[in-house]
Amino acid sequence: MFNVKHNECVGFESRWRVKKVSSVGSTQTTDYSKAEMETSPPEKKDTQVQTETPEGATSVQVDEEKLAEWLRKIYPKVKKELDDSANSRAFKGYKLSTDSSDANCKLVQILNVASQVKDAEIGSYVSAMSWNSTNQTLAVSCTYKHNSWCYHEGVVAIYTLDREDNLPETPRVKLTTESCVTELRFHSVLPAIIAAGLFSGGIIIWNIQKEDDQVVAKVEGHGDGITQLSWIIDINSAKNVLLASSGLDGLLSIWNFSLNESALTIKERHQIRSQLMPKNSESQEETVKKIARGVTCFDFSKYSPEIFVIGGEGGLVVQCSLLGSRKLQGSKDEAPLLDSVFKYYEGHKGEVSSIKFSPNRREMFMTSGSDSEIRIYVVDQEEPAQVIFLKQPLLDVSWVPYEERIICGCGKNGVIEIYNLLKGKAIENTTKEKIKSEIMTQVEINKTKSNIVAVGTESGHVQMWRVPWALFGNLSL
Template identity: 25%
Template sequence: MLSGQPADASFSDDVLMGTSIDLPSFWKQERVVAQSSSQTDPITYKEQDSQTLMQRDEETQTDKATEQGFQLLKSYDYQGLVGFLTRAESLVSAQLLQNIRSSAFDGYSVEWEERISATSVAHTLTNPRKDPDVVCTELSWNKTGSVVAASYGRYDHESWCTHRGSVSAWNIARRELDPSMPNFMADTSSCVICLAFHPTIPYILAGGTFAGEVIIWHTNNEEDPVFSVSNSDELSHQEPISKIVWIPTAKRDHYNLVTIANDGKILTWDPSNKLQTPLSGSQLLIGNVPAQFRPKASKSDMGIGGTTIGFPIESRTNYLAGTEGGYIFKCTTTNATQLSIIKRDRAQAPLSLSNPIQLAYTPHLGPIQALSCSPFHRNLFLTCGSDSTLRLYNVLESRPLLTMEPCSSQLYCVQWSPFRPTVLACTGGDGMLYIYDLMHSKSVPVQSYSCTSTSAASASLVTALAFNTKDKQLLATGDSLGAIRVWRLCSSLYTSTISEEHYIQRLGGLGDGTDGGGMGW
């Protein structure tokens, strides 16, 4: 439309040849571009030498110290000394007597270490090389308290053992500790059911196998750790060895081994003869069991399978034995048959061992799994069994003083604390660790802890337990998966008081004010 025409005029198209029309934008800004450059100051370099100060070494030498021996005075005022002692004696004696009668520090104990408020797992140890079908059967700490050893095997054999047994040991004091790599490993031809470190020599470890062999290892010899293995003959065990312990002899710093097995034999071994022949032996026979405890149709010469053994403190000749039938016996080694003589004379009659049973206690309703003698009183001992009961006995009484049931599952282990007289621990088939303090409760554990990994589908059986006798903070447990857990206990579980020592003495003497030692053994 052309400008100037009326709005209603007719429209027409016109072509303007060679003409262009530019309409400038009212909103777009015109872009302005500029190019420029810059130059930094040139970089300069400078080298500078420096020289340290002169050094000088000096040495000094102290005078050699001379030891002065003790010499009596050749001349002194004898009368003056006598007079002083006469005047001072009555004062010192009166003060000492007052201190003895004072109760100001009763129940007080000095705490040299920082208190631990809660029990926790310090280490979880595993051995990936072990047979996957075996469980941890027993634990033992060595003399220094820095090495824990574990034996591996199975209890539920239906016939011959086809498993590869083994023992492993970890030094938890090492900085470079690898929890999944033991510092010592040894394989055996059958399951290892029990083991125990030597009480005074930290590298000597003894064990018993399913095949009835006693083996001694030297853990400091990596190339050939087996020191000795017992023979397999009629004088040795014919069935699985269930417990092995070291006992002191009359010879200073000399220890023998005592083993008990499912064949009912209790044998004493001298490691110095490399286990060639047992020194002596006994056989558990039902003939010495009181009539009210044994089956009615049983013959007197019927054997009883042994499961565990324990020696009270200060005793080398008396011991307690647990059996497969739930019986608990007080036994003696004084009438044991001397086997070293029989070994030299094969022409003798068939082997017949003496019966060591002297006294029987109220039995459990199933096999005895563990027995522990009190380290604070020789009359007290603990037992636990497959009937889910934990019992405290006094050797003066056939019936238990206390009966506890921490769970409904089978109990595998029980042990007294070596540092607190009234503290004990036990483990069961429910995967728990139970700790009792008899000063607080005689029926309920003061602490309970799960020993099963959170990733496990079900609870593992806790089949082994061992307090550390050197480091009072440590306790170890082993389970059916082969895992070893080292627990750091809270301070209340190992700090003893005078009151609990008095309490355990009353239990041991049955409340008569004496320790009952002469009456019990």
């Protein structure tokens, strides 16, 4: 089945060594030479471009219904982004600091407001100040300390900053009233409109652009002295600006203002009453009737204009709302009397002198009282989130624009007092100039140029300071 067969071997010549042929060549280059030649730029010609659709070209067909539907779909998000960008304060007022160690407050000017209006029997201390909407004009009023009824004539002095951001020695305008002025507030939009609250409870509105007949409106606003004024947004129409006023009669009133009709008419009144005592109270009485408290201060939220917080006599701190208010007995349709109390906060042990919402945080507001405490509240929390204990009570406090970590105030110490909001401690305020220490009654920070600070004193002076807030903000880190 199987056979064995032998074949002879076959051999092949080896080719593993191969010689390659190569040759050496040479190259030759031409000699280098240089020659100059004249050139001229090309001639330019203007041509016209026809943007209209040429004849014969087909136009693009657009489905307008689908386009409108798409625009309606994206509009809310686009509007939100545009509004956030327009309202953002992230870089507004931002300045690069050149020397972080030179946190020095500089006094640049002192105005003797009382002496300028001495012929009107002006009082001794600055009772109110306000910058207008352009932040170029400052209104100042001085008043007496009253033990009973006021028999003085009040005067409001109007000053305007010059090119060097200084105020003139003589006021540009003088406005007179039948009693001392306790509160001033420029209109939030119209720079020439200013409202004044009087010790007698009256409210006057002027137009300082006019040379004659400057009084726009005048009403008997409250049954007791005016404690605060504020121009607020109408929650029913954002285009309208209303005037809110508070008084020691226990009312917060909201007024419709019309410049064209020269009218100030009441819209509604809110009465603030004390909180009912709990049943387990240690008081001898089981319950305490609600008693109206005088309103010492208030502020409306910048982010939720229907919410406002009120400080009442006896240290009362109350959150109120324009929505869901309840009419009280005796209320009239033309001027309803409302109970708008929504929540009671843990109050001060002394009188509340100031309440202000944060310009940076929608949920935060600050109070200051005669118990030498600054309290930082969160809207939804009844107890304060932070308490800053002071050596002496402050007469006025303010948030610092564009600086979230620091707040400032003034009082008996005679200097602008600066505090770290997070740590709850004072930041040293260094002033190289030697100045006479005076009790400070009012502090007003210019909103456009926040380093310009006007401070009113008990002797009727206005001190103009330059304060490098950014440097103090760095020290608070």
